Amino acid sequence: MKKLINKIPDVITEQMQGMLAAHPEIEISLEPKYIKRASATRKGKVAIISGGGSGHEPMHGGFVGTGMLDAACPGEVFTSPTPDQMYECAKATQNEGGVLFLVKNYTGDIMNFEMAAEMLNAEGIQTQNIIIDDDVAVKDSLYTAGRRGVGTTVILEKIVGAAAEAGYDLNKCADLARKVNSRGRSMGMALTSCIVPAAGKPNFDIDEDEIEIGVGIHGEPGRKRISHTTADEITQMLTTAILEDKDYSRILREWSFSNNGWEEKELTSDAFKSGDQMIALVNGMGSTPISELYTVYRKLHEICSAKKITLARNLVGSYITALDMQGCSVTLVRADDEILKFWDAPVLTPGLRWGV
Amino acid sequence: METIKQAQVINWLEKTAHVIGENKDYLTKLDSDIGDADHGFNMERGFNKVLEKINELAASEDLQAVLKNTGMTLLSSIGGASGPLYGSFFLQAALPLEGKTELTVEDLANSFGKGVDGIKARGRASKGEKTMIDTLEPAIDALLLSVKNKDSIETALSNMLAAAEEGMKFTIDMIATKGRASYLGDRSIGHQDPGATSSFLILKTLKESIIQPNS
């Protein structure tokens, strides 16, 4: 294993210290670990907080700042953070507008964020959890833990962060987050595996001439393993999986303020169709050159144009990564005026900045 | 009546930390087959924290406080799926133990029964989904049977462990429908569940902390 690290147990701490040194607009806590904005936010503003295993940088810590997240809780590499982190982070961040946790759909993240939300609600700090589950590589939600949370997370954090900045209250932020999730679909692929520092060896084995279609951001198995092929063919496979995905319904849990407990809600993602306008993300998995991502975007644009689907906005780069994996993912989020307005709003974070 | 003493419970927790440490690579290997290769690291991180606190834990005669403190420690250090699950196990297992400084078989059955209910409520899984529940639930059923039969502690723990081991081994042939392994579908068959294995190690260490091998 060749990596730019010092001691393995210090990997997360030292990266946080580096971020702090580089970006005076953020503040960090090491016991327990979280990253938050250095300046207090307006009283009554909803605190938008996310978190998850480390190794997906710049997500989530790199998205803390004006117009996006208020704070983020990093776990160990590829391991969900713990409830005490989320709890302390929320207490330090919230300013009487309640807390919205944005949670990617992994069993560990769901349970840890649920425990934190229970603790906060029990103390009278209104806290809601919205789940992101957009990976179409997972077809079914009945016999699995459901679709994984991937690329839509980046777009959702930007949009909901902007809405909170503009004065949306907790319920409206939660409604918007749910809406963006229901309109997002992603599919990823890997050319190589990735190496978790503590493990010191590749997460999965893949031959020199093989690629994995439908891979997750921790190297979870996808839909199929095939021989390596051209960027155009790969882009075609990813895009087709997204565009041909049918209506998708699943049960997700949210906090019920009236019953003071969890309630199950059915959420349906309508299939995409021609005439839709999209925010598109072509994302690198960590070790993919931008030039290759533009090659993918070229083909994505061509396929969507032919189907009369407009790519109204786009983001091309590495925003939700899998350490040093080579590969990419495509995310499309069906936009409307509200979504586009908040996408275009100013954002100033280490990982994403425009309009300021 | 014979009972499990506070010192034996402390000894169990301390030994568990060592056993988990010794089996770190094994647990991680099982998790690399059907998960994300972190279960051993997660469990070791959590039980190392318990070990750091062992003197503080030992200072409390009250077993409710001991299990609660253990649960909070695991909850804030393991992370992943197993953190909230083992955290919930110990936090819930503490509930029936108010004022107890020693445990009968019945106390143990009640306590662990609540613990498993905690895991099921948190993870919304049930037996047969290829998780730690497949080890723990049969183990608790065996304890309850021992309560009914008025078995000795020794018999109760032996039966508990035999049921746990059988449950753990049943996970090999199961299809995972919860947690990370569920993404594999049929491909999860043929692999023993890492969480079921760590649960077995925890129960095995309990038995060995209380019953000396040649006594």
Ligand SMILES: Nc1ncnc2c1ncn2[C@@H]1O[C@H](COP(=O)(O)OP(=O)(O)OP(=O)(O)O)[C@@H](O)[C@H]1O
């Ligand atoms: N819903 C569930 N109910 C009960 N046990 C579960 C559930 N989901 C997973 N598990 C158990 O957790 C074990 C995996 O724990 P592990 O520490 O590896 O967490 P993880 O799933 O990798 O979390 P993360 O993805 O955040 O790293 C599985 O082997 C299984 O026994």
Ligand SMILES: [Mg+2]
């Ligand atoms: Mg794991």
